Amino acid sequence: MDIYSYVIKTSERFDESDLYFGHGTENSLDEAAYLVCGSLNISYDCDLQSLNYFLSSEDIELIEERIQRRIKEKIPAAYLVGKAMFAGFEFIVDERALIPRSPIAELILNGFSTLMTREPQRVLDLCAGNGCIGISIAKIYSESLVDLLDCDENCLKLAQANIAKHNLLDQVNVINSNLFEKVTEKYDLIVSNPPYVSSKEYESLPIEYFHEPKGGLVCRESGLSIPAKILQEAKDYLSEKGLLVLELGHSKSSLEKRFPLVPFLWVEFSHGGHGVLAITREQLTEYCNELN
Ligand SMILES: C[S@@+](CC[C@H](N)C(=O)[O-])C[C@H]1O[C@@H](n2cnc3c(N)ncnc32)[C@H](O)[C@@H]1O
Secondary structure (H helix, E strand, C coil): EEEEHHHEEEEHHHCCCCCCCCCCCCCCHHHHHHHHHHHHHCCCCCCHCCCCCCCCCCHHHHHHHHHHHHHHHEEEEEEHHHHHEECCEEEEECCCCCCCCCCHHHHHCCCCCCCCCCCCCEEEECCCCCCCCHHHHHHCCCEEEEEECCHHHHHHHHHHHHHHHHHCCCCCEECCCCHHHCCCCCCCEEECCCEEHCCCCCCCCEEEEEEEECCECCCCHHCCCHHHHHHHHHHHHHHEEECCCCCCCEEEEEEEHHHCCCCCCCCCCCCCCEEEEEEEEEHHHHHHCCCC
């Protein structure tokens, strides 16, 4: 069978199987293309109809096993193929860390829009997971030095594999720390996609999410304990003109209720996504009482 027909057939099977899409794709067709192309090391972006690729029996055997696992165990395609694209770069992905999907990718690709006037020299990816955010920043700002911080040793091992994959051993470093506890530097840019899902919301998530490490998603105080701590402490780790970019997703409204006197700037995205705020060190200092 040709690859285009096979992808269509796979997407139809996904449609019949009560699956959730949201770990790098948004619908059954994209998920099918991801699983089939990713398994065959073919770019997802290419025009499959004009590719003229016919699957061998070995190809079908490999992919069929993955399709079965996608349908029966509800494992997201990214974990089955072991890789994911983020900000145009490929990353190694496995169940040690969350699957990359932050809308912060768009900000990285547009040079943080109007939020930053100078290229950052020191960057911290706080709660780094597999390192996709910090590594993409390092690739784009080749003069910057980037630290990837996480409290999970397994995530950091995966992040290290991604640093090596992108030949960034001289530019990117890992820090094992509970938030800022072991941080000694000051940064021009701190970017963070921390856990921000409440325990209640977590229980109602589709099964696909339960393949991801719970510590990457859930956090206390209705999802706000870690984001609030970051907002309270980041000013001590930012350079004078430094900027914090923090993702909160659906917890945006809870944050606004908790800190009603802080005028957060919420980033607008052209390619989907919401709940990402940007705040300068100056503002974090000005509003430090309102943030406590
Ligand atoms: C939502 S995941 C983000 C992963 C990655 N930044 C991304 O966008 O794909 C959050 C990460 O925060 C880490 N984490 C949770 N609590 C932490 C803490 N107290 N200190 C440092 N990292 C923490 C988890 O291990 C997880 O890797």
